[in-house]
Amino acid sequence: MNAHDDIAQVSLIMTRARAAQKEYEAGASQTRYDRAAAAAAWAIMEPSRNRALAELAVETTGLGNVPDKVIKNHRKTLGLMRDIKGVRTHGIIHEDASTGITEIARPIGVIGAVVPSTNPAATPANNIINALKCGNSVVVAPSPKGVASCELLLRYIHAEFDKLGLDHDLVHMIPPPGSKAKTQAMMELSDRVICTGSQNNVHRAQTCGTPAVAVGAGNVTVIVDETADLKAAARKITASKTFDNATSCSSENAIIAVDAIYDDFVAALADEGGALVKDENQIVSKLWPDGHLSREVIAQDADRMIKALGMVGQVPENTRFLAVETKGVGPDHPLSGEKLSRVAALYRANDFEDAQAIAARILQYQGAGHSIGIHTAEDARAVALGASMPTCRVIVNQAHTFATGGSFNNGMPFSLSMGCGSWGGNAIDENLHWKHFVQSTKIVREIPAIEPSVEDIFAEYWADAGA
Structure with missing residues (x-):
């Protein structure tokens, strides 16, 4: 397959993910979003599947050890589910009579998630759960060594989706073998990029033309x-x-x-x-x-x-x-x-x-x-x-x-991706979490004017510095 075919393949996947997201959002309720997130969470937390993912991760990446990956897959996912339990990500999420503003949660669309080989199951699962909780579809770009783990994770997620009648196209991955060209195409066609991994990947994410949330290096x-x-x-x-x-x-x-x-x-x-x-x-x-x-x-x-x-x-x-x-x-x-x-x-x-x-x-x-x-x-x-x-x-x-x-x-917040602020060249300074996977529309109504006098604003300054 040549480079042109690779890009066409990615484009087709993104089109399918976008269509699935539109349908997911059109028939949405908070319960639907919550059940989809729970399906993805149980896909990695169910003990036998958790162990299979941990064993495959160590076998294919050569990194880490099985017992600790089992713990990580479990605790990171359980903690995330605790954090998002009861959080409203659909419909009206805030109303303020004093400002006349009503805020409505809206999905971002298609999330493009770039994930590392160090946590080839836990990190994509975290991104997928957050994306589904907020009404999005998601396409994952694993590192080359993380492909097998990502494929197995998606197989487990799709099996859980079948119990709920959810479209498999809500959760995709870039078809193997991975390449920079495929990942680049995925990022450019996404509505938001979430990137955890090498600083080369972070740089590419932040310069791809799509709004990106990327995280910095640890030391x-x-x-x-x-x-x-x-x-x-x-x-x-x-x-x-x-x-x-x-x-x-x-x-x-x-x-x-x-x-x-x-x-x-x-x-x-x-x-x-x-x-x-x-x-x-x-x-x-x-x-x-x-x-x-x-x-x-x-x-x-x-x-x-x-x-x-x-x-x-x-x-x-x-x-x-x-x-x-x-x-x-x-x-x-x-x-x-x-x-x-x-x-x-x-x-x-x-x-x-x-x-x-x-x-x-x-x-x-x-x-x-x-x-x-x-x-x-x-x-x-x-x-x-x-x-x-x-x-x-x-x-x-x-x-x-x-x-x-x-x-x-x-x-x-439970996360596998830590924003590093301006010091680390990132747009966020907090742990990546559900708020980075949702946006909102504000209904703005007229209210009685709240306009201060010039004296109200500058009196203290004038007292110190003179008028």
Whole structure:
């Protein structure tokens, strides 16, 4: 099939998705939207299908591990369903007599979703559920390695659709094999693009001509100060760093411990399976053998990672991840960037102010806008980070991977895509959620005029600066 045929194939799919969306919207009710979203959610959450998707994802992408993907598929979907339960996305959603405005929820149309190989089932499911909840159809563009998982997910979704009499064309994917040309065509023919993945994909999404909601790169840094509960911090960081073999963009990539507790914290990490490595050159040479991250290391189980890095016999048998001492930050110091593996850079700071300065340098190099973590008993320090750092989220005393994208014990919306604001080159600074999949029409009525006098507006200014 030549390039022209590829584009024609994508165009046909988009036409079918658009027709299905029009019919879905024409006969709509909130119940219909809710049932469709629930169908897509149950398609991935039903235990046997969840496991099949997790096993296929690991088998075909070589990234992560099955038990953690099962947990991720379940919790991310359950959390999303909690967030959207009872939310009105159809009909009149707000009326305000004082302004005379009535707001009516309206679908966007056809959503084009670009999704990564790190979460080849959970991320498309999240996008599909949000799209259906808001009355849209959706076409997914998976990464090449994520094609098999996406195909299986859609098969499960369509089976659930059959129970409700819903059109399969509401949920499509780009036909394999994937290509940049096919994805480009899909984005250009969509009504809104949702993009999670490489910065190359994000750039293409934001320049395709279709309104796009894209998210920035992660490179999470976490500070451990002298007031922290070191055992709890070590336990949470280890659980977060090792989950799904560090495939998450919210996985800790750099840990900054202040001098006063550095040795005690290293000991606490060791108790949890975090092995200290002092020779950073040995790790760098094996993790980036040709200037690119080694596929033998990224998102691998601990034993495979240790073997690939030549660390067998040099770290304890219970090692779950490596904490590699380093001082450098920037392009000449790759440990300061995202590693997608059970490897974290470990920095020693003089005090909290120094830790904050190191963290700022790391985020300015990579990961600006995404998030930063802190383990502390001083909440004012978390607020200080939020007021000064180039970040949209400050995660306090939590396992970062589980907290950033929404958790049952914090107030963040459940999501696999984190907007990074202007710092990360994004239009949004919040977690991607249902509000990004709906628009509204306002009915505007005349009301009694509310017009202030010039004095009402400028009196305080004149008092300070003179008229």
